[in-house]
Amino acid sequence: MNLSRVTVLTWSLLALSLMAMAMGLMTGSLGWEWHTDWHDPIVQDIRLPRTLGAWLAGALLGLAGALAQGLFRNPLADPYLLGCASGASLGVALALAIGVWGYAEVGQLSFAMQWWFRLGLTGMAFIGAWVAVLLTLMLARGAEQTLRLLLAGVVVGVVLGAVTSLLTFAFPQTLPAMQSFLLGNTTMLSGQACVMMGAIWLVCLALSCLLSPLLDGLRLGEATAQSLGLQVKPLRILLLAVMGLATASAVAQTGLIAFVGLVAPHLVRSRFQGPYASLLVLSSLMGGVLLTTADVLARGLWAPQELPVGVLTGVLGGGYLLWRLHSPSVKAM
Amino acid sequence: MKPFAIQTKDLHVSIDKMQVLHSMDLSIEAGRWTCVVGPNGAGKSTLLKALAGLIASTGQLHIQGRALIEMSDKDRAKCMAWLGQQESGSEDLSVRDVLMLGRLPHQSLWTGASAQDQSIVQAWIDRLQLAHLQDRSLLQLSGGERQRVLLGRALAVQAPILLMDEPIANADIPHQSDWLQTVKQLTQQQTTVVSVLHDLNLAMRADQVVLVHQGRLVIQASPEDPLLHQALTDVFERRMLIHKVTDHWVVLAI
Amino acid sequence: MGLWFHAAVAVTVTDDRQVTVTFTQAPKRIVTLLPSLAETVCVLGACDRLVGTDKHANWPASVKALPKLGGLDDTQLEALVRLKPDLVLLAKSARIIQRLEALGIAVLALELQTHADVHRVLQTVAVVLQLSNAQDQADAVWQNIQQQVNQAKANIPSQAINATVYLEASTGGYAAGEASFIGEILRQLGLKNIVPAGMGAFPQLNPEFVVRANPQLMVLAQPMVTHLSQRPGWSGIAAIKNKRVCAFPSAQADVLVRPGPRLGEAAQLISDCVQRSFPS
Numbered sequence: 001m002n003l004s005r006v007t008v009l010t011w012s013l014l015a016l017s018l019m020a021m022a023m024g025l026m027t028g029s030l031g032w033e034w035h036t037d038w039h040d041p042i043v044q045d046i047r048l049p050r051t052l053g054a055w056l057a058g059a060l061l062g063l064a065g066a067l068a069q070g071l072f073r074n075p076l077a078d079p080y081l082l083g084c085a086s087g088a089s090l091g092v093a094l095a096l097a098i099g100v101w102g103y104a105e106v107g108q109l110s111f112a113m114q115w116w117f118r119l120g121l122t123g124m125a126f127i128g129a130w131v132a133v134l135l136t137l138m139l140a141r142g143a144e145q146t147l148r149l150l151l152a153g154v155v156v157g158v159v160l161g162a163v164t165s166l167l168t169f170a171f172p173q174t175l176p177a178m179q180s181f182l183l184g185n186t187t188m189l190s191g192q193a194c195v196m197m198g199a200i201w202l203v204c205l206a207l208s209c210l211l212s213p214l215l216d217g218l219r220l221g222e223a224t225a226q227s228l229g230l231q232v233k234p235l236r237i238l239l240l241a242v243m244g245l246a247t248a249s250a251v252a253q254t255g256l257i258a259f260v261g262l263v264a265p266h267l268v269r270s271r272f273q274g275p276y277a278s279l280l281v282l283s284s285l286m287g288g289v290l291l292t293t294a295d296v297l298a299r300g301l302w303a304p305q306e307l308p309v310g311v312l313t314g315v316l317g318g319g320y321l322l323w324r325l326h327s328p329s330v331k332a333m
Numbered sequence: 334m335k336p337f338a339i340q341t342k343d344l345h346v347s348i349d350k351m352q353v354l355h356s357m358d359l360s361i362e363a364g365r366w367t368c369v370v371g372p373n374g375a376g377k378s379t380l381l382k383a384l385a386g387l388i389a390s391t392g393q394l395h396i397q398g399r400a401l402i403e404m405s406d407k408d409r410a411k412c413m414a415w416l417g418q419q420e421s422g423s424e425d426l427s428v429r430d431v432l433m434l435g436r437l438p439h440q441s442l443w444t445g446a447s448a449q450d451q452s453i454v455q456a457w458i459d460r461l462q463l464a465h466l467q468d469r470s471l472l473q474l475s476g477g478e479r480q481r482v483l484l485g486r487a488l489a490v491q492a493p494i495l496l497m498d499e500p501i502a503n504a505d506i507p508h509q510s511d512w513l514q515t516v517k518q519l520t521q522q523q524t525t526v527v528s529v530l531h532d533l534n535l536a537m538r539a540d541q542v543v544l545v546h547q548g549r550l551v552i553q554a555s556p557e558d559p560l561l562h563q564a565l566t567d568v569f570e571r572r573m574l575i576h577k578v579t580d581h582w583v584v585l586a587i
Numbered sequence: 588m589g590l591w592f593h594a595a596v597a598v599t600v601t602d603d604r605q606v607t608v609t610f611t612q613a614p615k616r617i618v619t620l621l622p623s624l625a626e627t628v629c630v631l632g633a634c635d636r637l638v639g640t641d642k643h644a645n646w647p648a649s650v651k652a653l654p655k656l657g658g659l660d661d662t663q664l665e666a667l668v669r670l671k672p673d674l675v676l677l678a679k680s681a682r683i684i685q686r687l688e689a690l691g692i693a694v695l696a697l698e699l700q701t702h703a704d705v706h707r708v709l710q711t712v713a714v715v716l717q718l719s720n721a722q723d724q725a726d727a728v729w730q731n732i733q734q735q736v737n738q739a740k741a742n743i744p745s746q747a748i749n750a751t752v753y754l755e756a757s758t759g760g761y762a763a764g765e766a767s768f769i770g771e772i773l774r775q776l777g778l779k780n781i782v783p784a785g786m787g788a789f790p791q792l793n794p795e796f797v798v799r800a801n802p803q804l805m806v807l808a809q810p811m812v813t814h815l816s817q818r819p820g821w822s823g824i825a826a827i828k829n830k831r832v833c834a835f836p837s838a839q840a841d842v843l844v845r846p847g848p849r850l851g852e853a854a855q856l857i858s859d860c861v862q863r864s865f866p867s
Contacts, residue, residue, distance in 0.1 A: 029796035045820030046795050096758065100837075120814075172658075177758030180791075187760060187794060190819045210442050216434055219426055220486070223387050223417050228490070229410025229438040273425050273470065275433075277445075304796040305786065 006278045009271065013285035017055060020292035024051030027296050029304035045191075053189030053253065054295040054309070055288040056197040058260050060204065060250040062287015065261030066268075066280050067208055067243040070215035071236060072146055075269075079247040079261040082149070082240070083132035083156035088251040090160045091128020092181045093167040095121050096174035121181070122193070122252045129248035132156055137240070144233060184255035184310030186295050193253045201284075204246045208280050211239055215276040257310045259317025260287050260294075266324070290316075336398070338363035338494050338525035339384055343392040346376075346383050353379050354390070357550045359543065363397075363493075364523040366516050367553075368530055368539035372568060376548040377529045378418065378498050384527065385415040385496050397493070410438035414490035416483060416497045428474075428482050429467045432457060435489030454489055460515075461485045476503040484512070495519065497528040501535075513538060533565070533573075537582035544568060556582050600715050602695040603679055610693065613717035614674035618667055620659055620683075623699050623847025624676040625650055627708055630728055630848045633716050638670045645841065646849070659683075668692070674715065699846045702771050705732070709848065728848065735851025739858035740776050747865040752778045753802040753826065756844060761789045762797075768846035769808060772854050776861075778804070794818060801825050804864060805832045806857060808843040833860035 025047050026033050037043065064079035072081065139152035168178050214235040217225030226232050247261070264287040268279060294312040301307060339361040346354035354376050361367050369377045383390040386401050386409050394401045396412055404412070414435070426434075436450040458467055461481050471479055484500055501512050513535070516526050520540070530536045537556045544551040544561065546568045554561040562575045565584070574585045599609045617636045619625040622644040628637055629647055641662075642655045654670065657663045662683040667675070668690060675687055679696045687694050695715065697708045706729050713725035752773055756763040763769050764782035767789060773780050781800035782790065798820050805815065805826040815832060816822045826832055835843065835856065842853045 029793040029799060041823060042795050042798050042820055045823075046798065049819055174758065176761055180759035188818060190817070213437055213440070213442065216430075217437060220431070220434060220483075221417065223382070224415070226387055226406075227385055227410060227413070227415035227417075228434065229407045231406055269425065273427055274430060275445075299793060304793045305790045306793050 005272055006274065006282070009268075009282055010285065013282065013289060016289045017285060017292065020289055020296060021051050021055060023296045024054065024292055024299075027300040027303075031300055031303040049191045049194050050186045050189045051292060051295070052194045053197060054186045055292045056194060056201055057186070057250040057254045057257070058264075058291025059284045059288035060197060060201050060246040061257065061260040061291070062264035063201070063204060063208065063280060063284040064243045064246040064250070065263075065287065066265040066276075066283035067215075067239055067246075068261065069265050070218065070276055070279075071239055071243070072150065073218060075266065076262070078259075079243060080157075080256075082136045082153045082244060083160060084129045084244060084247045084251060085256050086157040086160035086164065087132025087135075088125040088129040088248065089178070089182065089256065090132075090164045090167075091124035091126070092121050093164045093174060093178060094128070095124035096177050097167045097171045100171045100173050121177075125181070126248050126252035129251055130244065132160055133240070133244040133248075137237070142233070142237070180308065181255040182310070183308030184257035184313070185298075185306065185308050186254055187306065189253060197249055197253060200245060200249045204242050205281065205284060207242050208239060209277045211235055211242075212276040212280060214239065215280075219276075255310065257291065258314045259321075260290050260313055263317040263320055264290055267320070270324075336363050337361060337395075338397060339527070340395045341384070341393060344383065344394060345391045346379055346388060348379070348388070352548065354383065354548045356392075359384075359550065359553065361525065361527060362541065363525050364520055365540040366520050366526040366528070367541040367543060368528050368536040369543045369545060370530065370533060370536045370565075371545035371551075375545045377545055379548075380545060381415070381496050381498050381527065381529055382417075385413055387415065407438060410490070410492075412492055413494045413496060414487045414492040416487035416495075416500055418498050418502075419479075419483075425470050425472065427468055427470055428463055428485075429454065429458065431471065431482050432463075432485045432489045435486040438490055438492075453491065457485050457489050461488075477505060477508060480504060481508065488515075493523070494525045494527070497526070499529055499531065502531075509535065533584035534582075537575075537584060596717060598714060598717055600695065600711060602711070603698045604696045606696070608693050608695060610674075610715060610717070612673075614672075614693070614715065616670065616672045616674070618656065618670060618672040618675045619644065620656065620662060620675065620677035620681055621699070622646070622841075623845050623849075624678075624697060624708075624712075626845075626847045626849055627699075627705075627712050628676070628716070631709065631713055631716060631718065631724060633718070636716070638672060639667060645838075676712070700768065701846070702768070702775075702850065705729070705846070705848055705850060732848060732851040736772070736775055736854045739851070739854035742858045743776055743778075743861055744865045747804070747861050748777045749779055750804050750861075750865075751781050751800065751802040752804040752806060753781050753797055753800065754806040754808060756789055756808050760791055760794070762792050763808065764788055764790060768850070769843055769853065772850055772857065773806075776854060776858060778861075794820065797821070798824060803829075803831060804861065806843075806860070807832065807834045808840055829864075831864040833857065833864065835860075 025043060028042065028047055061079060068077040068079050068081055069075055136152045136156045139155060140149040168174055214225065214230050214232065217228050217230045222232055265283040268282040268286050272282065291313065294316060295309050298307040298309040298312050337360045339359065341357055341359045344354060344357040345352065369380060371377050382388045396404065401409065432454045433446060433450065436446060436454065439450065440446060458464055463482060463485060466474065466478060471482065474482065480501065480503055487495060487497065501509050504512060519526055536542060539556065541553060542556055542561055543553045544564055551568060552561055552564045565575065566573060572587055574587055576583050597609055597611050599607055601607045615636050616638045617628060618639040619628060619637065620641045622641060625637060625640045625644040626646055628634065629650065634649060637650065637653055639654045639656050640650055641658050643658065644650050654666060656667050659678055659681040664683060664686060673693060675692055675694050677696055679698055684694055684696060697711060698704060699708055709725040709728055710722060713721035718724050754763040754769060754773065762782050764786050765774060765780045765784040766787060770780050781802050801824055803825050816827050821827060839856055842849050842856060
């Protein structure tokens with residue numbers, strides 16, 4: 001029975017999450033430490049929020065990826081399709097550029113720019129991601145036609161990307177920070193960030209599970225979904241908003257992490273088919289496991305130096321997709 | 334006289350600013366099987382979608398006496414089940430899950446599938462001989478089997494009106510026969526069936542035939558009616574013969 | 588400065604690509620594509636011979652008025668050629684070298700990565716400029732720089748000697764290690780860098796490492812690094828608790844990050860800050 005399968009998978013993913021997080025707590029600037037002092041402020045103040053934050057960001061991305069693949073009915077969809085990624089990058093580039101300009105011209109930040117300080121890179125990334133999603137929706141004139149939505153996302157991505165490049169060209173001091181954001185890292189995750197991501201994750205998970213019948217109905221086609229009484233248009237926009245919220249929150253905190261949103265639902269679907277609500281939860285848990293594992297490797301492989309976690313997710317995720325392409329499995333993607 | 338399940342008056346449908354259906358006045362009786370026929374591009378699928386409320390139309394449209402525009406989406410979904418031509422969707426659903434989707438109109442966002450939903454789905458799986466396939470995904474089925482599964486989904490809604498667009502295009506003779514049986518049972522249980530069929534031989538087995546040509550209603554009549562035969566021959570450019578063979582009307586292309 | 592009548596002297600110079608270039612005359616129209624090379628030319632007293640610089644050059648003030656020609660990677664070739672330079676000074680990594688040489692322009696690629704490099708480049712440039720007593724002039728400038736460094740070192744209060752220091756070189760959390768240019772300055776000032784030479788010049792560190800090392804002093808070579816105390820776990824670091832963080836506005840930060848002849852100034856900047864942080 002499918003229900004027991006879901007339960008088994010859920011518990012396994014939770015167990016894997018705990019194991020990955022435990023490893024995260026034991027990995028630090030000295031590499032692997034089997035005998036970690038749990039009362040060490042380093043462990044509590046730095047490793048705990050980082051590890052938890054990595055899991056939460058992965059969970060948000062996994063959820064967003066499952067939503068994207070259901071909404072666009074395309075197994076290659078990922079949460080960055082609506083221009084979220086470029087919007088967040090632009091937000092960060094803008095924040096950094098304003099900082100450089102502010103310091104260069106004025107010597108110290110004027111009162112007017114204090115707002116920038118408070119908002120910080122995280123706030124600007126979040127706002128940028130949202131503006132991009134709104135632009136995409138406006139350009140596509142609503143969420144009615146999938147193809148138009150995808151094209152609008154591409155256009156917005158390209159244009160915002162060009163503006164970002166222009167900014168980094170004009171202010172080259174921002175380049176190292178931009179690169180850090182573009183490759184993703186969990187370096188500066190704080191307890192506050194975890195609380196925020198956790199709250200958003202719970203809200204997004206609840207909302208998307210509630211609205212998941214739309215995704216189930218869409219699997220038979222839009223007209224059929226409508227004939228089953230689902231209000232396709234408004235529900236789709238709501239789910240897109242949830243997807244945007246989840247992606248923006250993750251990206252704002254950890255930068256652009258590749259492949260987690262794409263690969264997590266795939267991994268889940270290779271083991272389980274069923275109603276979308278279960279798929280959403282499992283993809284989210286899988287995303288958490290994936291990112292936590294990648295983060296542990298990023299911190300541990302070359303301690304005390306850190307690899308950008310996005311590089312590892314790219315290698316692992318890309319490798320997995322390559323394997324899927326070549327495996328003789330009957331199940332299509 | 335039987336009440337009308339669906340009644341339209343002066344129904345117009347435009348798609349992309351082009352008029353596709355003009356001024357249709359239809360009265361579809363409840364508990365009967367009505368078949369919509371016509372040449373390719375006549376507007377049959379559009380008509381069915383309009384009746385199902387899936388595309389916008391102007392004019393009057395009443396379902397079981399109520400105006401369609403006054404019905405909520407859920408009410409409409411519980412009242413009319415629609416089976417369209419093969420839409421692209423994900424193929425990795427299991428057969429059982431597909432039929433379960435048919436129960437969506439009866440579920441609210443808060444509750445999931447109930448035990449009753451499960452038993453109804455199980456009953457249809459058995460009736461449509463899908464038991465040996467129920468855990469396979471759609472991908473692994475043949476065209477005919479897939480159609481039976483999708484039909485099962487529409488039947489699982491258990492709506493008093495069933496609208497089907499080319500439901501047996503890929504079915505072999507035994508399954509066509511099964512389908513006819515199912516329709517007969519449905520009408521006996523007072524379900525209204527409206528189907529679009531391109532196979533005129535099967536269409537002539539219906540209680541009523543609706544002939545559509547170039548977006549207009551040509552005639553709605555019983556298969557016995559000679560006016561219908563005349564209209565059919567005219568519309569199809571006299572390239573057919575209609576004969577009665579042991580109680581059944583047979584249409585032959587010439 | 589008027590016209591100087593030199594006897595025609597042929598000077599042969601080998602640059603850091605091991606390419607030999609011969610100058611029959613002293614170059615009078617010089618273009619530099621690296622700010623530190625412009626600074627080198629000016630520090631040797633030949634600032635008036637500069638006709639164009641890269642977009643980042645901003646010292647001394649007179650240099651700001653010169654035409655800006657982009658950077659090492661995106662040099663504006665046309666504008667450069669239009670200035671009719673007889674010498675272009677740049678780094679080995681400049682992409683424009685081949686084009687310039689194909690156009691017949693004299694190019695010298697000079698690497699400025701270490702303190703020793705600064706001395707060597709001063710000598711090379713002095714020779715190319717055909718200054719009278721080139722070697723001596725270069726050495727004099729170098730001695731001056733050394734004096735500045737020694738003065739800066741002498742000003743370090745006794746309790747700050749051998750203090751552990753963490754230097755953040757750019758946004759994105761890149762630390763400056765012992766192997767970097769500014770790391771050398773710190774060493775000469777008698778401060779201990781928490782980032783050993785083995786980790787490379789600008790490693791990107793796990794913040795835990797800094798917490799564990801617990802530096803007594805922090806130097807921010809980038810004006811944009813802010814809110815250090817808000818970084819998780821950092822509020823307990825000695826430098827932050829005791830408010831021994833040296834931050835510099837943009838113009839001064841430039842001096843700290845550029846390997847070049849102003850390293851004496853950089854040493855003084857750091858020394859001044861150390862004095863402020865460790866009041867006796």
